[in-house]
Amino acid sequence: MSNTSYYAPLKNNKYSPDFLLWISRLFVGFLFIFSGLIKANDPMGFGYKLQEYFHVLYLNFLNDYATWIAVAICAFEIILGALLVLGIAGRKVAWGLLLLIIFFTFLTFYSAFFEVVSSCGCFGDAIPLTPWQSFIKDLILLIFILVIFAKRKKIEPLVASSFTNNLLSFFVIILSFGIGIYTISYLPFVDFLPYKEGNNIPKLMEIPEGAEQDEYEHIYALKNKTTNEEKKMTDKEYMDQKIWEDENWEVIGEPESKLIKKGYQVPIPDLIISDAEGNDLTQEVINNPYYNFVVTSVDVTKLSPSDLVALDRINQTIRALSTDFNIRAILLTASSANDVSYLDDQLDLVLETFYADAVPLKSMVRSNPGIMLLQNGTVIKKWSKHAFPSKEKLIETYLKTQ
Numbered sequence: 001m002s003n004t005s006y007y008a009p010l011k012n013n014k015y016s017p018d019f020l021l022w023i024s025r026l027f028v029g030f031l032f033i034f035s036g037l038i039k040a041n042d043p044m045g046f047g048y049k050l051q052e053y054f055h056v057l058y059l060n061f062l063n064d065y066a067t068w069i070a071v072a073i074c075a076f077e078i079i080l081g082a083l084l085v086l087g088i089a090g091r092k093v094a095w096g097l098l099l100l101i102i103f104f105t106f107l108t109f110y111s112a113f114f115e116v117v118s119s120c121g122c123f124g125d126a127i128p129l130t131p132w133q134s135f136i137k138d139l140i141l142l143i144f145i146l147v148i149f150a151k152r153k154k155i156e157p158l159v160a161s162s163f164t165n166n167l168l169s170f171f172v173i174i175l176s177f178g179i180g181i182y183t184i185s186y187l188p189f190v191d192f193l194p195y196k197e198g199n200n201i202p203k204l205m206e207i208p209e210g211a212e213q214d215e216y217e218h219i220y221a222l223k224n225k226t227t228n229e230e231k232k233m234t235d236k237e238y239m240d241q242k243i244w245e246d247e248n249w250e251v252i253g254e255p256e257s258k259l260i261k262k263g264y265q266v267p268i269p270d271l272i273i274s275d276a277e278g279n280d281l282t283q284e285v286i287n288n289p290y291y292n293f294v295v296t297s298v299d300v301t302k303l304s305p306s307d308l309v310a311l312d313r314i315n316q317t318i319r320a321l322s323t324d325f326n327i328r329a330i331l332l333t334a335s336s337a338n339d340v341s342y343l344d345d346q347l348d349l350v351l352e353t354f355y356a357d358a359v360p361l362k363s364m365v366r367s368n369p370g371i372m373l374l375q376n377g378t379v380i381k382k383w384s385k386h387a388f389p390s391k392e393k394l395i396e397t398y399l400k401t402q
Contacts, residue, residue: 021151024144025084028097031141032081038123040074040180042188043067044366045125049117053107056116064302071180076100078176084148086172088165090155097145105142108135125192187366187384194267195364195372195379201286202377204267211264218255224248271360276337281354285330291398292374293318293329295351298361300335300343302368310385311369312347319350320391325399334358373398 039046047066050073054062062069080100083093111117112131122134129137148155157165183189191197194204218235226248233243235255243249273282285292295314297303303311318329331351333340340353365372367384374380380398383389389397 018151018154020147021154024147024151025087025155028141028144028148029081029085032077032084032097034081035123036074036077036081036176037179038126039070040078040176041183041190042125042192042366043070043074043180043184045188045193045362046070046074048362052117053111056111056114067184071177071184074180075173075176078179079172082172082176083169084155086159086165086168087155087157088169090157091152094145094149094152094155098149101138101142101145105135105138108138111135126190183366185384185386187370187382187387191382193363195382197379197382200376200378201268201271201374202283205269205271207264207266213263214259215261215263217258217260219258220255221252222249223252225250268360270357273332273354273356275354285354286374286377288328288374289376291325291327291380293327293351294364294372294374295329295331295369296361296364296367296372297331297333297335297369298358299368300333300339303343307368307385308346310388314369314371314385314388315347315349315351317388317391317394321394321399322350325395327399328352330354332356332361332364334361 044067047068047070050066050070051063054060054066076096077100080093080096083089084097108122108131112135115131117131122129122137159165159168195201219232220235220238221230221232222243223230230252233241238244271282271286272280273285274280285294295311295318297311318327321327322329329351331340331349331353333353333355334357337353337355343349344353364370365382365384367386369385371383371385371388372379373382
């Protein structure tokens with residue numbers, strides 16, 4: 001009988017699980033999938049954030065392509081995360097993750113250190129992070145990705161079949177790009193913005209009674225008239241120590257104010273709607289008791305030929321409705337009056353033209369053009385340029401009970 005133990009090979013069993021690698025794969029993989037999906041839900045919004053980075057990095061020539069770049073980045077994140085979890089193309093995925101996290105870590109550190117971007121956009125509008133929070137998140141990810149990179153040769157597919165892995169990869173790629181393309185065409189699946197359906201705009205422009213206010217700390221620069229000593233102290237220290245009673249000390253210049261605690265933040269702080277003469281018509285528009293179609297276009301000069309066709313269809317549908325129903329319809333834009341006049345000459349707009357800043361306009365409808373249906377300040381429905389329904393559908397769903 002042989003003295004060889006049947007259990008000896010287990011000491012160097014290459015199939016024994018590497019728990020650190022598995023934990024890293026699952027953590028990084030699902031976080032990348034989650035991050036990619038959240039941003040793919042609203043690639044136009046992520047595109048606006050990319051434009052801020054382009055401005056900082058002197059890459060403004062990329063602004064017109066920001067939305068499609070956003071779609072590609074989101075898809076890349078989802079693909080890397082999914083393939084990592086599935087164990088497909090492990091070495092290539094490890095390289096992709098390492099290069100991507102190094103770039104993201106540099107970008108978030110640059111944003112945080114130089115205070116050039118207020119929110120990183122890593123998880124879209126769903127989970128706003130400051131640049132410093134995002135930088136810390138990237139550092140943690142970097143540690144886990146370094147583990148994955150060091151052990152990349154151990155990554156094996158969950159499924160042994162090459163055909164199945166190729167099929168899964170194809171499905172992941174199509175789904176990853178498809179989500180972003182769909183939401184560009186038909187609006188986000190989940191709207192995290194203050195102008196989402198069901199919200200009342202006037203209420204979101206007010207500070208509720210009893211809401212917490214911002215707290216500031218005032219810092220005084222002081223100088224001793226006798227010794228010329230200079231020092232700084234807070235307003236609390238100034239009062240507690242009764243410095244004002246000591247004639248040897250004088251305040252130099254104006255006190256410096258520092259925000260120490262943020263109070264209640266108004267969800268819609270910057271919406272001002274005006275006409276061509278500059279008259280403020282905000283309350284008149286948003287408190288209209290009748291159905292109010294608000295067609296938004298941040299920049300009418302950016303409307304492509306297909307966008308103009310869509311806007312013309314929207315315009316004609318609203319024109320047909322206005323003959324039988326008491327409705328108001330406006331075009332809300334940040335464009336110049338001359339640009340709107342040129343558009344009016346092309347399409348013979350039935351829409352009244354009003355103006356607003358580009359910032360709130362970008363948050364209203366993630367489409368150019370986009371449409372909101374308001375009544376008494378409440379957002380009843382939102383449509384992209386591709387999804388605006390027919391006259392008959394609008395009457396059946398909204399107007400027949402008016």
